[in-house]
Amino acid sequence: MELIPALYLIPVNISNAPLRTALPDGNLDIIKQLRHFIVENVRTARRFLKRCDPSFDIGSVTFYELNRHTDLTEVSSYLNPLREGVPMGVMSEAGCPAVADPGALPVSIAQREGLRVVPLVGPSSILLSLMASGFNGQGFSFNGYLPIDPRERERKLRELEQQSQKLDMTQIFIETPYRNNRMVASLASTLKGSTRLCVACDITDQENESIVTMPVSKWKTAKYDYDKRPAIFLIYAR
Template sequence: MQEAALYLIPVTLGETTIDKVLPAYNQRVIGGISHFIVENVRTARRFLKKSNPDIEIDSLTFYTLNQHTRLEEIAEYLNPLAKGFSIGIISEAGCPAIADPGADIVAIAQNAGYKVVPLVGPSSILMSLMASGFNGQNFAFHGYLPIEGGERNRAIKTFEQRIYSESQTQIFIETPYRNHKLLEDLIRTCRPQTRLCIAADITCENEYIRTRTLKQWSREKIDLQKRPCIFLLYK
């Protein structure tokens, strides 16, 4: 029987097969857990059944954690740990607690002295950085950029300054339907020689990872519509 702990369970990115990105050890850990903290119960159940076909889904307990979950509820989700039962955290895609509300529950578990175990799995942020050719020793992930035009342009200019003054790779994401608008804003706002890596559909069949200067991107036609992307800037 595995030691009671809060296990951070990575999920595939898109429709990637389990055996391509997740070790068999993860499946064994999942098999010993009956309490799960998830962003979406329906997709979590589908992932668990895909990972462990013999799992008895209806015997499991699920707690929902998203932007609407109240802070007082979150702490109660860890009650099974106090009774010696392991808990698994499952996000919608990739690694829990990275650009993900799961970080809140991990912080509470750490403060309470519970064991926290991160399992191996795909992180689109790290994988895009690995493939970009940019500085992997000094980088910053900013999540989503401001939507308002003036704030957005100021943020982009600030990030570009850090590239040249600190040699720091700048990483951010966008809502898929606004990918093209972001690319246009980067081309318009940044220096032509600044390099941009666009990484889309990582680990999936249509994976696309390409690094170009913004001047080169301005001449290329690329379809990013509704594709999950990571954008990386560097000099």
Template sequence: MPKLFLVPNVLSEGDWQNVLPAGIYQILTNTKYFIVENIRTARRFLKQVNKEIDIDSLTFFELNKYTQSSELPFFLSPIQKGFDIAVISEAGCPGVADPGADIVKIAHEKGVKVVPLVGPSSILLALMASGLNGQNFAFHGYLPVKPNERTRAISALEKQAKNTKQTQIFIETPYRNNQMLSDLLKTCHSSTRLCIAANITGDDEYIVTKTIKNWQGKLPDLHKIPTIFLIGE
């Protein structure tokens, strides 16, 4: 029975074997159809895993913010012919903060077997290393871009964290990370704990949790560095 494999990608530069299971090698080597966010980076990832893969013999469907929803059922058409398909995210796990969830939804509707493979999730790795509550947490994706709306969102998340002991997790476009950090320090109470988890699994991985008070004047430069923010009690 053909399957839809959800294949995690690395989070940072380095040897893929340090963060991905060996079984991914065989699946990627044997699969001929791929649903990816970006064809160029997906091709590079496949070559990193197995240099012998004949990239030109593969078929890629691109799934990103420009893809029309009407195209998605066609992406699964190889399964009807007996072929497996692999979904590859740009980084981390498909379907988590990722457009891959759209194709997985359709796969379930069509009765296709969905197989998630083990791999790194920056959200969960950050939570694990933060020291914040891992029993009750919420991921909110991107906060509003407009300053006033973002400040209100931060205040609401901080209130939620205090009232429910729930860890609040969110991200920002990397080139706006430093502004996000500045807004957190201006908005949050001095006793609120903030974890900054940057370039997870990379050689210069940075994961530090402090109170807002203790972060003051001691900020890392997060410009253009993939970062997860977590606040909690």
């Protein structure tokens, strides 16, 4: 099929599982036709495109890098091909672009200018962990990274726990992988024993995936090792 001029939001695999277990064939058909991509990292974007199609002509692609080093005043110019009627893609490092991701900026610009935006189906660790947690999926909040300072982190955790109980809301957050075990220990020592905690780790990796929900009281004595593994944390207090 011939692509319409649009900004295609392209999910990227979140594990080393075969692409076709997480991404529809329709996504791959679209990716093969695009030649302009806004990405977080050019090297990993190239690798992903080659996984999608080993024969992909990388030399014909123009990449626009968007990360913490980018001059944000330049981002609007990235969309010039789209303004001229050429379809473009936005890719995250992993998961869905524009969700907890800098890709939200070009999407916002495109929407303000009335340019077409097309989100594609793919894995989101936030939603997948919520689905598997057993927690409230109708009221939830994603909070990104919590404070590093122990006292500030404990204060924030108690605040999230109170909001969860008061508003019947699942609270979701992440941590830098090498600090995951410390996060679980902090949760176990800070939250009420009856509050439930889910740790969802290595999502979509069939061999290593682990999604465990238990009351905090049980996490105090549980054996686990989540360090250096991508994980999502969810709490639910009733």
